[in-house]
Amino acid sequence: MTLSSPKKKSNKSGPDRAAYEAELEQLQIELVAMQQWAVATGARILVIFEGRDAAGKGGAIKRIIQYLNPRSARVVALAVPTEREKGQWYFQRYLERLPAAGEIVLMDRSWYNRAGVEHVLGYCTPEEYERFLRQVPSVERLLVEDGIMLFKYWFSVSDDEQQKRFKSRLKDPMRRWKLSETDLHSITRWEEYSRAKDAMFKATDIPEAPWWTVESDDKKSARLNMISHLLRQIPYEKVEPKKLTLPERPESDDYERPARELYKYVPDRAAALD
Template sequence: MNKKDKKHPRKSPALKRPASSATAESAQQDDNHVMEWIEAELQDTFDETLEIEFSEPMLSMELRKLYRAQHPDELDRKVYFRNLLRLQAELIKVQDWVQHTGAKICILFEGRDAAGKGGVIKRITQRLNPRVARVVALPAPSRREQSQWYFQRYVPHLPAAGEIVLFDRSWYNRAGVERVMGFATEEQVEQFFQDVPEFERMLVRSGIILLKYWFSITDEEQQLRFLMRIHDPMKQWKLSPMDLESRIRWEDYTKAKEDMFERTNIPEAPWYIVEGNDKKRERLNCMEHILSKIPYYEIPHEKVTLPERKHDPNYERRVLPDELYVPKIY
């Protein structure tokens, strides 16, 4: 190699290619950059999932040991994450199918306090479009609502075509907390039991896919989770006076639940019980079951091509004042 070659290695004959080959190389470089971006995005997705899953409570060592002793066979984290992401990918296909076909899906989440309903709902909706999948968690009824037909306050929240609605507690409040706590009379509860089967049949006849889930945990597990909430400042907000009262009336709630199953488990809208002592298995099992009950199929999509950005050579970006920017503390 002469001195000229050493000074100008890029001019070596090996790098002189036809224009078509150079174009192909440029396209390959673009593809490599795209893959790098995708990998970075997947890492961000994993970090986001890990952040949501990070639920190590701020507890004493004694309580941590107790919790781990109660859950010796907890699902392996790698198995959990792999299946969680797979199921969330399938739920996106369900979302596409719902939008494409105009389907209407309504899912009710009921169960014991601290049984994990909110955790399941969070994982279901985590990757979905909030304009398609929305969560309904109604507060206590107002005086006006108390004077209405019982189901009236729930009807406006039912799904329209192309929507998925998840009720974090539903009209079954009347069969549970309202009945046990004395917020509804025996006559009102009896009227509810007479009305709800026909109400749900009407929903199904209107084309709504109605799924009803009851999240079940043991007496000991609920006690442990309540203790965790009491001692964890990050979770104390979850513990309400009503939760504490439900702990006292465990057996009353059990009787109310059994009566509810007997009178509202209809062929058109059966109940499905999700065992929830292991939160990770609970989430995956419920998501798998939801997918099995929806007749979705993958909707083909046209390949998306990113358009070229238009550049105006005469445009000059303004310099914005510093006070508009969030301080870079981190």
């Protein structure tokens, strides 16, 4: 199925809430249809999310995965490598998480950690960094040649907007975990990260797996733009689900439910809110 391209217009403040939610709902319906097609055809879809800290990657991933069947769609967000993983080929722990037939994998950060935070903060050697940039195009070409549909998105945010989001996270008990000491280097080493991103794009923006930049100072616009773009890249068609008919509920037999006092029930906290 092919989505029509949106008309270009200037909208720096982004869509209003009603328009955003209506468009997002339609896109999420299409995402479900796309997943059903992937399952039916055995397609393998890999989407890589990279970008500045607080650029909105997590929010986009959340909206994509929200209504998908978790049996064939998953998010990969790897922690710091273990000692054993440090002794592997750098790509190895990522390749273990690649999609199988009918699966969609969303990578919240990926092997490109080596081109960004590891390089800027000195977590890898210059030799390891240079080797990575040489090997990435070959690795990704092999994945595409084998039939994996690979998409790479870079979420771009301005320094002023990033600063606002960091301050917001400091005050939000539900998002405080999203702000770490490593994230703070995004402020003090802004230009170093910019140079690293430029070098990464130069070495890895290949025809088989190009980089797509998502302007994300407005999160709502970024989500809509990224999801609609992803859907337009995938040649999916609507797969009609198997027709089901709800059976009539049978008459009750001689079953008797045990007394409620035999079970433990969670306290009714909700009732206290009335």
